Amino acid sequence: MRANPDRAWALFGLVLAAAVALPLAAVVWKAFAAEGGFLGHLAETVLPRYVGNTLWIVLGVGAGTIAGGVGAAWLVSLCRFPGRRIFEWALLLPLAVPAYVVAYAYAGLFDAAGPVHAALREWLGTDGAVSWYPNIRSLWGAVVVLTVVLYPYVYMLARAAFLEQSVCVLEVSRTLGLTPWGSAWRVGLPLARPSIAIGAALALMEALNDFGAVQHFGVDTFVTAIYRVWQARGDATGAAQLALLLILFVALLVWIERASRGRAAFMHLSRRYRPLPAYELKGWRAAGAIWFCCVPIFLGFLLPAAALGVWTLDRPEAFDARFWRLAANSFILASGAAVLCVIFGGAIAYALRRSRRNRALRAGSAIVGLGYAVPGAVIAVGVALILGGFDRLANALTGGASLWLSGGLFALYFAYAVRFLPIALGAVESGFTRVTPHMDDAGRMLGYGPGGIFRRIHAPMLKGSILTAALLVFVDVMKELPATLMLRPFNFDTLAIRTYEFASDEQLKLAAPGALAIVAVGIVPVILLSRAIAKARPGTVNESSAAIQALRAA
Amino acid sequence: MTALVIDEVSHRFGATVALNAVSLAVAKGEILCLVGPSGCGKSTLLRVAAGLEPLQVGRIALEGRVVAEAGKAELPPEARNVGFLFQDFALFPHLSVLENAAFGLHRLAPAERLPRARAALSRVGMEEMAQAYPHTLSGGQQQRVALARAMAPGPGLFFLDEPFSGIDARLRRRLLEDTWRLLKDSGSASVVVTHDPEEAMLLGDRVAVMRAGRVLQIGTPDAVYRRPESPFVAEFLGEVNKFRGTVGADGTVETALGAVPAPGFAAGTPAAVIIRQHGVTVSMAETAPGSSVPVVVSWVRPMGAASLILLRRRDAGAGDPPIYARVPGRLRLAEGALAYAGIDRDEVFVFPAETPKSA
Known part of the structure; x- marks a missing residue:
């Protein structure tokens, strides 16, 4: 008797999971149901370049984020030097800046017509171009931009791993004859390896998702190709085939992340925590540490934010009625998507709690969880295919010729739900871990039914998680570019779109106000994240899972 | 009700x-x-x-x-x-x-x-x-x-x-x-x-x-x-010594601590004898002949209110089970001392031998 409502909840969760999986299924189906040999043609012409660029980005960004992220995490969690407490949270600041915004700022600063080149010419006393001056609009420029905004993923997880390590294992290695640095190198770092792999995988998923930065720098990747094939040539099959190839890249990263997550369990053999031993750095060592932590913060946050600020002050007239209309559009999209994701993500989390042993539901929620890994451009193709198919069907039935679903905001909300539902689901799920099963049982024994337990126990205890989930989705939608670009209704622009369009027209200074607004909104969750870091004592909460939740979102 | x-x-x-x-x-x-x-x-x-x-x-x-x-x-x-x-x-x-x-x-x-x-x-x-x-x-x-x-x-x-x-x-x-x-x-x-x-x-x-x-x-x-x-x-309800044996013709089971009566058991049936550790008495001198067995003290741990003593029969072979005794107070016994061990009948329980499966 009591199993029935549980089963209804499970079914509801499954239906939601299926809806989320639908666009991906559409991409796969379309790619294989292709009539022409488009991919064969691509393979002979541009495909090697896409694959090459994508591989270089994966390698470069992977190496860069690991070196910078692990190094910085190492310094702030295991060493003591002036400013360490500030660097601890300031290293997260670049999370607030979308890669495309950094790309626009860098293009304005560093390209041949920019102030840096001009200053260099003046200093050297040459009239023409400085011959060795590097071109920022290139593959390496894209790698630098992506690295300086994405290293916080690795930093955050590596730091959590270092803090979570039981001091006992470090101490036992000392008693077995290793020096402090030796024990850190031979025990500390290997123990953190799974977490570092997770952080790098998340960073690379974001790198593969990037559209704005590589597009602006003229680097052809799968995402820019999907956009071009879809938008300019209207070729759904080609876009789906490219999307499928990109999914294969992403699947590899997801596999790495999942496998590492299992291995991350070996960090938690011992449950005893004590403050980590700290190595006092002095003199040139301390200066080196400060320099190492300053560079990423400067490149990933201070420099682009300052450039945008100066350009915005230069163009106060940019805050016109049009700007506020775009801001309102962004707000409508972001808040709508936030409410949607929280309701559906919360419902799945609740269903999962009610029928923990339901395998189908668990599998369904795992599929929902994959959404965060799928690039926005791929989701856009899938959503357009699904809704286009629905419209054709509806028109065939009614004999009309209208865009029922694919022409409106519905398509955007659908795409945002697929991509950002995992954030909401994850946040609510991790909130639910604080509500132990015994609390539900205690509520039952004290005379409340499931509804009463939800109102009196779940809702008040989950309030914080739900707000966090809504905030994270809101910010992500504000920043989102490729899916919005591909699915938005005609004449419906947002701050992100307008920023992209100004930048595409090389009016970087006009792009600055919108970009700055996006950064300003994006900094809110980063502040929350750094406050959570400052508050959390190691060992009291599972820091790395909290970090994954937060970062997946940021 | x-x-x-x-x-x-x-x-x-x-x-x-x-x-x-x-x-x-x-x-x-x-x-x-x-x-x-x-x-x-x-x-x-x-x-x-x-x-x-x-x-x-x-x-x-x-x-x-x-x-x-x-x-x-x-x-x-x-x-x-x-x-x-x-x-x-x-x-x-x-x-x-x-x-x-x-x-x-x-x-x-x-x-x-x-x-x-x-x-x-x-x-x-x-x-x-x-x-x-x-x-x-x-x-x-x-x-x-x-x-x-x-x-x-x-x-x-x-x-x-x-x-x-x-x-x-x-x-x-x-x-x-x-x-x-x-x-x-x-x-x-x-x-x-x-x-x-x-x-x-x-x-x-x-x-x-x-x-x-x-x-x-x-x-x-x-x-x-x-x-x-x-x-x-x-x-489950207390620390015990456990011995295995067979009920003899006289209706007793021979254990490391002497013969234990097994009323109601037929001669020849295998039996398990459980003797609580505080049911084992230790004395320096033999009290009544036949009621105790000569042992060597091989380990003594004082535990405050009681002492835990590991005993071995003086004639014990390599395979014989150890005997544990918990005696109240502090016993001034050195390791290696010779003593006599007896049993308190109230703390002795005889059961049919368990089949290996449920053991």
Whole structure:
């Protein structure tokens, strides 16, 4: 008797999971149901370049984020030097800046017509171009931009791993004859390896998702190709085939992340925590540490934010009625998507709690969880295919010729739900871990039914998680570019779109106000994240899972 | 009146049998302790009786009313009027101590709730912490609040699942005493689950020893302790020496501590002899011939109120079992000393030898 409502909840969760999986299924189906040999043609012409660029980005960004992220995490969690407490949270600041915004700022600063080149010419006393001056609009420029905004993923997880390590294992290695640095190198770092792999995988998923930065720098990747094939040539099959190839890249990263997550369990053999031993750095060592932590913060946050600020002050007239209309559009999209994701993500989390042993539901929620890994451009193709198919069907039935679903905001909300539902689901799920099963049982024994337990126990205890989930989705939608670009209704622009369009027209200074607004909104969750870091004592909460939740979102 | 009847209840988790045809009854005002090793099904029995786990096989009646019967709709847990104390106490972190205590009083008129909750808190001595939040309380304080919360609605039956396992050993004895008094004063029936036999015997009017989903023996603490009906019960309730032998023609079993009578056993049957460690006496001189065996003291550990002594027969071969004795006070025996070991007949139990499978 009591199993029935549980089963209804499970079914509801499954239906939601299926809806989320639908666009991906559409991409796969379309790619294989292709009539022409488009991919064969691509393979002979541009495909090697896409694959090459994508591989270089994966390698470069992977190496860069690991070196910078692990190094910085190492310094702030295991060493003591002036400013360490500030660097601890300031290293997260670049999370607030979308890669495309950094790309626009860098293009304005560093390209041949920019102030840096001009200053260099003046200093050297040459009239023409400085011959060795590097071109920022290139593959390496894209790698630098992506690295300086994405290293916080690795930093955050590596730091959590270092803090979570039981001091006992470090101490036992000392008693077995290793020096402090030796024990850190031979025990500390290997123990953190799974977490570092997770952080790098998340960073690379974001790198593969990037559209704005590589597009602006003229680097052809799968995402820019999907956009071009879809938008300019209207070729759904080609876009789906490219999307499928990109999914294969992403699947590899997801596999790495999942496998590492299992291995991350070996960090938690011992449950005893004590403050980590700290190595006092002095003199040139301390200066080196400060320099190492300053560079990423400067490149990933201070420099682009300052450039945008100066350009915005230069163009106060940019805050016109049009700007506020775009801001309102962004707000409508972001808040709508936030409410949607929280309701559906919360419902799945609740269903999962009610029928923990339901395998189908668990599998369904795992599929929902994959959404965060799928690039926005791929989701856009899938959503357009699904809704286009629905419209054709509806028109065939009614004999009309209208865009029922694919022409409106519905398509955007659908795409945002697929991509950002995992954030909401994850946040609510991790909130639910604080509500132990015994609390539900205690509520039952004290005379409340499931509804009463939800109102009196779940809702008040989950309030914080739900707000966090809504905030994270809101910010992500504000920043989102490729899916919005591909699915938005005609004449419906947002701050992100307008920023992209100004930048595409090389009016970087006009792009600055919108970009700055996006950064300003994006900094809110980063502040929350750094406050959570400052508050959390190691060992009291599972820091790395909290970090994954937060970062997946940021 | 019988407060709780459990009738032939069986339960499985997948292929694992958690309860195997368990039947028992608890009278009003009585405290029954379910005791057994972890995984024996004692917590499952409590959860099934409370309705937190759906009943699979059998029947459950509370205060003369059938609340669950296999194949029929069962009364949901919130309607069973049972107070439940969880091992982790499960206090609601978003509510103050007073609000926690008032949580189950929503069926009362609003004006009555807080006075009732306060009264419950004062019964457990926590009225001064009414405005505190659970995370600021110590383990013992949390236990008291959880008890007050379970008691406030005045349930006819209390279930306590390992109520003292998270508590510091020093504090435990006092909490145990206080809890016993509160349960007795309430006049309700109580079922307490514990893995600690001492706790069970201290708290329970009756003790039910469980193993592998079955109730092996149920009775007063004294009866279960003095007259264990199976080797498992004898071993579970105290530290023992265990010997194997065969019943001889004279009706005794030969052990390392001498011959032990085995009344009612046919000659030639294999038997297991269990002798509690504090039933082994150690003396320097042979008291009466034939009542003790010559031994060598091979290890002595003083443990405060008693000493643990490892003995070996002077004629022992390599394969002979060691003999442990717990003697009160401090025994001035050096390792290697010669002594005589005897047995207290009250602490000796003879059972048919277990088949290797159930051993």
